[in-house]
Amino acid sequence: MISKPSDLKGKNIGRVIQLLLAKPGTPRVELARQTELTKTTISSIVASLIDLGIAEELPGEKMGLVGKAPIPVRIPSDAATVVGVNLARGSTTGVVMSASGKLLASCVKSVSNKTRADATANLFDVVQRLINESYRNETRVDAIGIGAPSPLDKKSGVVYSPFGLSDWRNFAIGEITEKKFGLPVFLVNDSDGAAFGMKCFGKCRDISSFISLYFDEGIGAGIILKDEIYSGSFGYSGEISYALLKSFCDEPIDNSGLSLDTIVSALNSELGENLGSIDEFLRKGSALGRRTASVIGRVGDELGRIAALVSNIFGPEAVVVNGKLLDFGEIFFEALKSSFESNLFSGDRVRLLEGNNDQFEAFSTGAASYAIFSYLMSKALTD
Template identity: 70%
Template sequence: MITKPGDLREKNMGRVIQLLLANPDISRVEIARKTELTKTTISAILAALLDLNIVEETPGLKTGLVGKTPIPMRVRGDAAVAIGVNLARGSTSGVVMTASGELLESVSKEVSNLTRADATAHLFEVVQRLLNKCFRNGIDVDAIGIGVPSPLDKEKGVIYAPYGLSDWKDFPVGEITREKFGLPVFLVNDADGAAFGMKCFGKCRDIRSFISMYFDEGVGAGIILNDEIYGGSSGYSGQISYALIKSFCNGQVENSRFSLDTVVSDLNKEIGVSCGKIDDFLDRRFNGGQKMNSVLSRVGDELGRIAALVSNIVGPEAVVVNGRLLDFGKVFFSALKDSFESNLFSRGSVQLIKGFTNQFRAFSTGAASYAIFSYLMDKVLSN
């Protein structure tokens, strides 16, 4: 396959911008080394970014090297400010983030988004509240990112038919948000966006390939391969909700979707209580004893096996585990870690990293990260 010059320019530009977001105060030499691009190519890209006030030089920093001191580069904090929103089944959360990764504002609502009308109303409410906060503080917002369940079309801004959300079929959320607020809108799978945010601003800045697993309303994953989001040919490669859960799938798979609700139900059954949410079990006053620990160990064992299964197929450098169950501490995570390591094909070659306990905060910051990157890319490529 022959790569068009325009495609190559876009790819190279994306690699450099992403590297600058993840590594503030990086030198030209280091950029060339990490991207394996020529000095001429790097110079041309950085010149364009400087002309557009996207990056700046930071000559005041000392490297400790003898001889001529390299001049580090960084993305300007005011190069882009984005609102990132996570539109989920049971909540709508949003943040305002700068291009330097600074969180300026946040809003979160536990609401039902089962209908398209409700999802739209809650999305608009959260965005408007964040815009109002920004206006009061003299902050200009450049773009909006929305993290949503797959399948979706990022280019068209349409959500197709996500599991359990039949009223969302062919939901043009990107278009209606753009028309409402008059800002560029970038749609991304929620788990993909969160993984991208970890790559740009979080624990995985220096990891080229990793899987970030999320466990709440279902089991999902964002996959980064060679520094890029991997969505597969249809855009939903990380949808692993239907991975076989041996301990919980006694009926048909479609009736055994693994989620926190599944865990709550099993804990209630095992302990003989009637708690409504996982938060009830996380309450320090609640003590389920050995029965509770037995369920948590079983859940950890199952998720560790799934993490190893996906890892064996993809072959990442690391797997990041996210979700409320991390709050249970050693009982859950030790079981997950033991299961992961025992089922991993290449023993000891893949890191297991603790990520976010609040995955919806990860999804909204991820949506903002994706919007910042996409906005900067569009700004450069349109000039």
């Protein structure tokens, strides 16, 4: 398939903006090297971004006795300020973020979003609080990013039919939020957004292809391949909640789906103690001694197998593990790492990294990161 010139232009601009978000202060010559674009193309893109106020030059430091000092280029912090919101099943979390990745405000509302009416009211409430906080700090909000469960259509801003949320079917969350606040709205799968945030502002700045796994309310993944979000053909990918954990789920998973609460329920039965939800299990479990440590090791072993399965399919440079189970520390992670490495086709070529313990913080900052990039791109591509 041959790309249209306009498509290629947009892709090149996107590569430059993404690189400048991840590595502010990169000179033109380094932008050309890392994007594999010509110096002429880079100079044209940078000049256009500077004219639009998306980028700026900084004084260069001369590195030797001969020649001009390279001039660093960056995206100024005030090029975009966005609200990023994670619309989850049991909570709505949000942040205000600048184009430098700095968090300026945050908000958490721990109530159910099971119905469309509740989800809309909670989303609007969190966004309004964050806009008001920004206004008090004399900061203008330019756009809104929303992270939500898949499947969804990023272009139309519609959530189709996420599992367990039947009232959300064909939920035009992008359109109604844009009408409410008069700001551009960018919708992204929650796990995809979190992975994109790692690419722009986190520990994966230098990694072109990686998978970010989330073991928390559910079990899912965000996939970055060659610096871009991989969303699949129908707006979702990385939905690994149905990868069977053979040690804990002898029967087929029912319509509730597989989550860490499913695992904890099985562990409660095995230990003969009702430790409750995943949060309670994490709080109490670390004090229950050797038997619990053995069980946690088995959980790590099973999740390591799932991580290896996903890695074998996509062939990334790294896999990042996120979620509450990281709070168990070395017992859990070492078991996961050992299982992961023993099940990999590629030997020790794929790195395994520890990520964020707080999934919902990662999802809201990820939605903000995606909105920053998308807003700057829309500004750059507007003739």
